[in-house]
Amino acid sequence: MVIYVAAVAWLCFSRFEAFPNIGRTIFGMPTDKVVHFCMFFPFPFLASLCFRSTGKTPWRAVWRTVGIFIAGCLYAAATEIIQDKLGYRCGDRADFLSDAIALAVSSLVTLAIISVRNKKLKA
Numbered sequence: 001m002v003i004y005v006a007a008v009a010w011l012c013f014s015r016f017e018a019f020p021n022i023g024r025t026i027f028g029m030p031t032d033k034v035v036h037f038c039m040f041f042p043f044p045f046l047a048s049l050c051f052r053s054t055g056k057t058p059w060r061a062v063w064r065t066v067g068i069f070i071a072g073c074l075y076a077a078a079t080e081i082i083q084d085k086l087g088y089r090c091g092d093r094a095d096f097l098s099d100a101i102a103l104a105v106s107s108l109v110t111l112a113i114i115s116v117r118n119k120k121l122k123a
Contacts, residue, residue: 001046005075008039012079015088036098043072044106048114061114065107072103 026034047068076099084091 001050004042004046008075009079011035011039012083013086013089032092033094033098036095037102040072040076040099040102041106043075043103044068044110047071048110058115058118061111061118065111065114068110069103069107073100076100076103 023031025031044065048065051064051068076096079099080091080093080096082091083089
């Protein structure tokens with residue numbers, strides 16, 4: 001998880017002028033937003049593995065996942081705020097929205113996986 005958080009920070013705060021230009025869209029969506037979605041999608045999975053719920057109630061997993069989602073949103077917001085303070089980057093609300101959508105989708109997938117896993121353990 002630490003390596004993942006550091007990698008996202010590096011991607012958010014690095015200078016990429018030396019890289020070749022890439023297409024403006026991927027499947028009709030702005031490339032930047034697709035990259036942000038992909039960067040934040042793993043966050044709930046990895047955090048869930050780090051902070052496993054020991055309780056047997058499904059609500060414990062739900063509340064843990066909600067907490068992980070909020071933590072991911074705070075991290076995404078922090079990256080955008082810091083980018084806005086840098087002279088060579090700029091913060092973007094649309095980037096944050098892309099991050100939050102990735103976190104929400106990934107959180108739902110994580111909950112589904114936890115639910116299936118718990119049903120198999122009970123059987």
